[in-house]
Amino acid sequence: MIRRLHTGFAWLATLLFCLPIYLALVNAFKDQRQILANPAAPPAPFTLGNLTRALQRPDLLVQAGLINSVVVTAASVLILVPLSSALSFYISERTPRVKAALLAMFALGLMVPPQVVLLPIVGLLQTVGLQHTYTGLILANVGGGYLSFAVFVYVGFLRGVPREVIEAARVDGAGDLRVWWQVVFPMVRPATATVAIFLGLWVWNDFLNPLFILGPLKGQTITTGVYLSVGTYSTDYGQLFGIMFLAAIIPVVGYLVSQREFIHGLMSGASK
Amino acid sequence: MPRTRRSVLLSAISTAALLAVAGCTPGESSNGGGTTLTFLTFETPALTAKFWDDSITDATKQLDGVTVKKIVAPTSDRNAYAKQLQASGQFPDVLASINPKDFLDAGLLQPFDQAWLDANFLQPNGNAINGKTYIPPTNSQILPMVFYNKDLFAKHNLTVPTTWAQFADVAAKLKAAGVTPIQLAGAEPWSASMPLVGLVSADVLGKNPNWIKDRYAGKVKFTDPDVVAAVTKQRNLVKAGAFGDGALGVNYADANKQFLDGKSGMYLMGSWFIGQITAAQAKSFGGFLLPTDDGKQIVPFNVGGTTSVNAKSANAAKAAEFAKAWSLSPNNLKTLIETDGAFPMLKTVKLEDFGATVTPVFTDCYKYVQENNTKVSSIGWVNNDDALPPGVADLFYALSQQLFTNDDVKAQLAALDTAWDKAAKK
Amino acid sequence: MTRRGGLAPIAWLAVLLYALFLVYPLCRSLFLSFTDRNPLKADSTFVGLSNYLDMLDDPRLLATLRFTLLVVVAVTVVANVFGLAFALLLNRNTANYRVMRTLIFIPQVLSGVIVAFIWRSILTQNGLLNAALAQVDARPVAWLGSTDLATVSICAVVSWMTIAFATVVYSAALRTVPPELYEAARVDGAGALERFRAVTLPMIAPGMTINVVLCLITTFKLYDVIAVLTGGGPANTTQSTAYYLLEVAFTQNLFGYSSAIAMLLLALTAGIAYTVTFLLRKREARL
Numbered sequence: 001m002i003r004r005l006h007t008g009f010a011w012l013a014t015l016l017f018c019l020p021i022y023l024a025l026v027n028a029f030k031d032q033r034q035i036l037a038n039p040a041a042p043p044a045p046f047t048l049g050n051l052t053r054a055l056q057r058p059d060l061l062v063q064a065g066l067i068n069s070v071v072v073t074a075a076s077v078l079i080l081v082p083l084s085s086a087l088s089f090y091i092s093e094r095t096p097r098v099k100a101a102l103l104a105m106f107a108l109g110l111m112v113p114p115q116v117v118l119l120p121i122v123g124l125l126q127t128v129g130l131q132h133t134y135t136g137l138i139l140a141n142v143g144g145g146y147l148s149f150a151v152f153v154y155v156g157f158l159r160g161v162p163r164e165v166i167e168a169a170r171v172d173g174a175g176d177l178r179v180w181w182q183v184v185f186p187m188v189r190p191a192t193a194t195v196a197i198f199l200g201l202w203v204w205n206d207f208l209n210p211l212f213i214l215g216p217l218k219g220q221t222i223t224t225g226v227y228l229s230v231g232t233y234s235t236d237y238g239q240l241f242g243i244m245f246l247a248a249i250i251p252v253v254g255y256l257v258s259q260r261e262f263i264h265g266l267m268s269g270a271s272k
Numbered sequence: 273m274p275r276t277r278r279s280v281l282l283s284a285i286s287t288a289a290l291l292a293v294a295g296c297t298p299g300e301s302s303n304g305g306g307t308t309l310t311f312l313t314f315e316t317p318a319l320t321a322k323f324w325d326d327s328i329t330d331a332t333k334q335l336d337g338v339t340v341k342k343i344v345a346p347t348s349d350r351n352a353y354a355k356q357l358q359a360s361g362q363f364p365d366v367l368a369s370i371n372p373k374d375f376l377d378a379g380l381l382q383p384f385d386q387a388w389l390d391a392n393f394l395q396p397n398g399n400a401i402n403g404k405t406y407i408p409p410t411n412s413q414i415l416p417m418v419f420y421n422k423d424l425f426a427k428h429n430l431t432v433p434t435t436w437a438q439f440a441d442v443a444a445k446l447k448a449a450g451v452t453p454i455q456l457a458g459a460e461p462w463s464a465s466m467p468l469v470g471l472v473s474a475d476v477l478g479k480n481p482n483w484i485k486d487r488y489a490g491k492v493k494f495t496d497p498d499v500v501a502a503v504t505k506q507r508n509l510v511k512a513g514a515f516g517d518g519a520l521g522v523n524y525a526d527a528n529k530q531f532l533d534g535k536s537g538m539y540l541m542g543s544w545f546i547g548q549i550t551a552a553q554a555k556s557f558g559g560f561l562l563p564t565d566d567g568k569q570i571v572p573f574n575v576g577g578t579t580s581v582n583a584k585s586a587n588a589a590k591a592a593e594f595a596k597a598w599s600l601s602p603n604n605l606k607t608l609i610e611t612d613g614a615f616p617m618l619k620t621v622k623l624e625d626f627g628a629t630v631t632p633v634f635t636d637c638y639k640y641v642q643e644n645n646t647k648v649s650s651i652g653w654v655n656n657d658d659a660l661p662p663g664v665a666d667l668f669y670a671l672s673q674q675l676f677t678n679d680d681v682k683a684q685l686a687a688l689d690t691a692w693d694k695a696a697k698k
Numbered sequence: 699m700t701r702r703g704g705l706a707p708i709a710w711l712a713v714l715l716y717a718l719f720l721v722y723p724l725c726r727s728l729f730l731s732f733t734d735r736n737p738l739k740a741d742s743t744f745v746g747l748s749n750y751l752d753m754l755d756d757p758r759l760l761a762t763l764r765f766t767l768l769v770v771v772a773v774t775v776v777a778n779v780f781g782l783a784f785a786l787l788l789n790r791n792t793a794n795y796r797v798m799r800t801l802i803f804i805p806q807v808l809s810g811v812i813v814a815f816i817w818r819s820i821l822t823q824n825g826l827l828n829a830a831l832a833q834v835d836a837r838p839v840a841w842l843g844s845t846d847l848a849t850v851s852i853c854a855v856v857s858w859m860t861i862a863f864a865t866v867v868y869s870a871a872l873r874t875v876p877p878e879l880y881e882a883a884r885v886d887g888a889g890a891l892e893r894f895r896a897v898t899l900p901m902i903a904p905g906m907t908i909n910v911v912l913c914l915i916t917t918f919k920l921y922d923v924i925a926v927l928t929g930g931g932p933a934n935t936t937q938s939t940a941y942y943l944l945e946v947a948f949t950q951n952l953f954g955y956s957s958a959i960a961m962l963l964l965a966l967t968a969g970i971a972y973t974v975t976f977l978l979r980k981r982e983a984r985l
Contacts, residue, residue: 007794010794011798013787014788014801017801017861020805020858021816023816023820024816039826039829040830086705087708087713089705090705090709091709102713108720108968109716109720110915110971111964111967111971112964113940113960113964114919114921115943115944116724116961116964117727118723119953120722120723120724122359122360123726124718124723131361132360132361139715139718143715143719143720147712148720175704176706178704201807205808205810207810208922212356212359216343217341217362223812224811226815227346227925230815235526235824241819244816248807251808252808263870347929352945352949358737375738377739378737378738458843459843459929459932464933517840518823520843521822521823521840521848526822526823662738663952666949673934676845676932690755691950
């Protein structure tokens with residue numbers, strides 16, 4: 001009985017917490033009149049009009065935004081994962097003093113608010129002719145605070161990797177590159193999952209960097225595209241929720257699919 | 273297993289290499305030899321996406337090989353967005369309704385030629401800064417007007433006030449009757465500025481039309497008693513509850529709706545609001561000037577216009593052509609007259625020649641433009657020599673919002689003085 | 699040590715990128731903070747400490763700092779209390795509870811922009827909440843329009859996102875507590891509260907450190923939620939320092955001054971994050 005009561009209460013609290021998401025979800029499938037008449041009612045009658053209207057926008061906000069987001073996120077994560085895990089292995093093999101110095105430098109990246117470095121980065125990219133390019137945005141992602149986060153996750157995880165395994169591989173004559181690739185990288189898989197999932201999420205949801213680096217002419221990511229397109233005075237909630245639904249579907253589905261890895265990653269992260 | 277992982281790494285590296293080599297500029301379109309211009313616009317309930325698209329089509333009809341790519345500012349603050357674009361190297365070729373003074377020091381804007389201005393406009397120098405014009409003076413505005421709900425006034429036996437004392441009395445009576453006396457679009461600084469702009473323009477500039485030039489010369493200050501008195505009037509209205517609860521949460525679109533739905537008695541807004549009043553609603557609404565203490569009529573006046581040209585654009589000549597074509601297009605002006613309440617200032621085309629359908633509210637308010645009366649610069653809004661130093665207009669607008677929470681009028685005006693001196697010096 | 703070959707170039711490439719895109723911009727910002735750089739003027743001059751002295755006499759900066767600290771403290775406290783409460787409530791390993799834990803995290807998966815748009819449509823003057831209130835003939839409430847309520851709304855929305863994160867971290871941490879410890883405590887006659895204090899708290903202390911520090915760091919950067927939800931209004935009362943510094947840069951064109959504020963923000967974030975980490979780690983050791 002108490003057990004059932006507990007479960008009932010837990011569900012109540014969870015559903016209350018998720019109410020805004022429920023609202024965004026059901027209202028994506030209702031027309032404006034239905035939404036204002038009763039925002040919380042389920043979508044009956046059901047309409048796909050909001051989604052088709054969002055997809056038929058002449059500026060291709062949703063389609064272009066999603067493609068840009070996928071490219072930028074995939075490239076950033078695919079470069080960051082090997083780069084940061086190799087770097088972390090390299091760092092953890094250094095003498096304590098060098099290691100401490102390098103880690104102190106990378107700790108900075110965790111603290112720096114993006115606003116602090118944004119304008120100089122834009123200036124730098126202009127100097128080298130990479131302003132308003134995906135390359136510029138991806139480089140800024142790879143070299144910025146995300147690298148710091150990945151380094152800290154990997155270095156923390158590597159502390160738990162037994163030295164003997166690495167030494168054994170060395171005795172077998174493997175160079176550091178091979179030790180990293182064949183021994184270390186497979187062993188830090190949970191850390192890789194954490195890094196890939198979190199960075200993927202953060203890069204996808206990033207706001208200021210794409211806003212300034214890509215600019216309005218060269219196509220936006222979906223996150224900034226939504227910001228730039230939904231005007232201040234828009235009270236067309238059907239349209240708004242339709243766009244939100246399409247913009248959110250990829251990260252949410254991605255999360256639901258990868259949540260087992262996700263929880264594992266978090267657990268290893270949280271207990272470190 | 274190792275193979276798949278290696279291929280992941282390989283693909284990552286090759287992606288990176290590919291991106292680096294290609295320089296990858298997505299979404300760039302070229303159109304075989306023609307010129308593509310970028311045009312920064314902004315959207316309001318009157319100036320919709322369709323209006324801008326149509327106006328661009330109309331203006332490019334007469335130009336060969338010019339296509340225009342529209343950039344829409346994410347908020348109504350296109351001025352800040354223009355600076356943001358400039359900082360990231362994407363300053364547009366043509367810009368709609370920015371504050372030219374902000375961009376002049378950097379030489380970013382190209383003036384229009386005087387002969388063209390003289391030939392086409394009633395006040396060719398209405399937007400001139402140091403003798404040069406960066407926005408064609410195509411139309412004019414009274415900013416703000418006091419719009420009022422005739423039905424509500426009749427219902428509560430109120431007449432149009434002609435002095436400040438009567439105005440305050442009308443507000444008090446509406447309040448007592450349970451009607452929000454004055455509608456405010458307080459959510460954004462530009463629209464929240466209206467009462468302040470009205471009071472300072474009428475009470476301060478009405479007495480000394482050269483006040484802004486004197487402020488530049490350091491002869492007057494915001495902390496002078498006459499300014500403090502004018503601004504205190506707004507603070508007193510706030511304290512009397514004249515703007516209703518939660519006025520700072522109401523955005524421009526919501527405010528329009530509430531006023532037109534009869535939820536409030538009066539509304540201080542630029543004359544462009546006339547365009548939001550439909551023909552069916554027109555009999556219930558009218559406009560008057562914000563009254564002064566002695567009842568002297570002061571018109572806070574702004575010569576408007578839209579298009580500024582980027583002087584550093586690779587296509588500056590084409591951009592200027594487009595800007596001129598846009599500004600003289602009778603179709604564009606007709607739409608602006610109908611939807612944005614624009615009072616036309618073209619030399620060659622009279623109001624009746626546009627074929628625009630306007631309401632009696634428009635014609636009544638237009639009389640203030642045509643009549644021989646005291647017109648002063650609408651402070652914080654004009655784009656000529658009376659424009660405030662860069663950034664100060666925004667602080668001035670925000671002051672109108674701060675008056676809702678801060679009782680110390682003089683200290684806030686002192687902060688404005690400090691900001692002015694800093695901005696004008698640099 | 700010849701075998702090191704191969705890894706070092708990759709590592710130093712990473713360091714180089716980091717130097718280019720983080721260390722250099724940081725130094726550049728520091729340098730600009732000593733100049734009167736204005737993007738709309740051709741040249742800038744060295745002005746020494748004058749930007750830093752200007753900060754002392756800037757009531758708006760003070761207001762943004764006060765607001766930022768208020769939000770940071772409120773969000774950190776609310777997110778950790780509710781996050782821990784949720785984690786404890788949902789700390790069972792059945793399908794039901796796994797689904798609940800999955801649902802709770804969704805706000806964190808969405809971008810700040812989308813979260814803020816969803817909440818804006820709920821809280822705005824003609825929004826869903828006021829529409830619902832109108833159904834029961836209640837007066838509309840200016841959730842984003844009165845200075846106090848707007849601040850509360852911002853705190854609530856940011857907390858909502860952060861609770862999601864905190865819950866999952868605490869849930870993960872709770873699962874590292876061996877059940878035997880509870881049994882042992884129970885045998886010793888410890889009550890629920892005592893068990894929580896003596897067993898749970900020490901075991902989840904590292905999770906708490908992570909939550910608190912990440913919460914501090916991310917809330918200090920707060921920008922996108924404010925940009926969408928209130929635009930800094932009403933009357934600039936919901937401007938975070940991170941928001942204000944971009945406004946100084948782009949409305950007032952004062953890049954030099956904006957860089958000085960950026961340095962202040964960085965010093966504050968780093969100082970508070972380091973102090974809190976230090977204190978919590980010390981406490982972890984004591985527990």
